[in-house]
Amino acid sequence: VWSQYEEAPVEEVVPVLEEKERTTNYKPVFVTEITDELHFYVQDVETGTQLEKLMENMRSEIAGHPPVEGSYAPRRGDYCIAKFVDGEWYRARVEKVESPARVHIFYIDYGNKETLPSTRLGTLPPAFSTRILPAQAIEYKFAFIQVPQDDDARADAVDSVVRDIQNTQCLLNVEHLGPSCPHVTLQFADSKGDVGLGLVKEGLVMVEARKEKQFQKVITEYLNAQELAKTNRLNLWRYGDFRADDADEFGYSR
Incomplete structure (x- = not known):
């Protein structure tokens, strides 16, 4: 039965790699x-106008209900509000807590970092969380x-x-x-x-x-x-x- 059998040649399939072009979309x-x-x-x-509107509304709410100094206990990874050197409040994230006097924070909408006492921090109101507007x-x-x-x-x-x-x-x-x-x-x-x-x-x-x-x-x-x-x-x-x-x-x- 197998005396005249010839195995069919196997065709080698060489994958063709598609050359990727550099895309520019500034x-x-x-x-x-x-x-x-x-x-x-x-x-x-x-999204700049969305951030401006959020900051305006957040500061208005904070002015009407300012955080009680010293009432906020920061924890690493928490989102909070932080009072910058210009006296304004910004959204921030706690990166490290050395002591109540030294809390390392990251301003999530601007990218700068600062070390502040916890008295210059407060709870981020839910209406202005990262779920409402991402960092x-x-x-x-x-x-x-x-x-x-x-x-x-x-x-x-x-x-x-x-x-x-x-x-x-x-x-x-x-x-x-x-x-x-x-x-x-x-x-x-x-x-x-x-x-x-x-x-x-x-x-x-x-x-x-x-x-x-x-x-x-x-x-x-x-x-x-x-x-x-x-x-x-x-x-x-x-x-x-x-x-x-x-x-x-x-x-x-x-």
């Missing part, structure tokens, strides 16, 4: 805070760049970004996801100039040379800007390419 945001690690927090411009400060990180590990060099980069974009409107595009927050490119609202690329041109940061095909055009632009910054010995490159021999010694890594 949306207007308002930059509220820059962190020491060069992350930043933004508010979505489209408006969203954390992002610049795509395609590496922030210097050296404290002074990193501080120079942070200072530049604070001067250029804090408390201003910009345009934001999500490039890819990261372990802690999305990585994005940010443009100045007026000139459409790339903020991250500007940092590279000034020699304040290094380029993260990613391998994904969809990013190669923008990565090439960043690398060309980095080479020019090296040639002109700007900031990080003032003594040449430190990464060649002394990267470990100066706290840098490729």
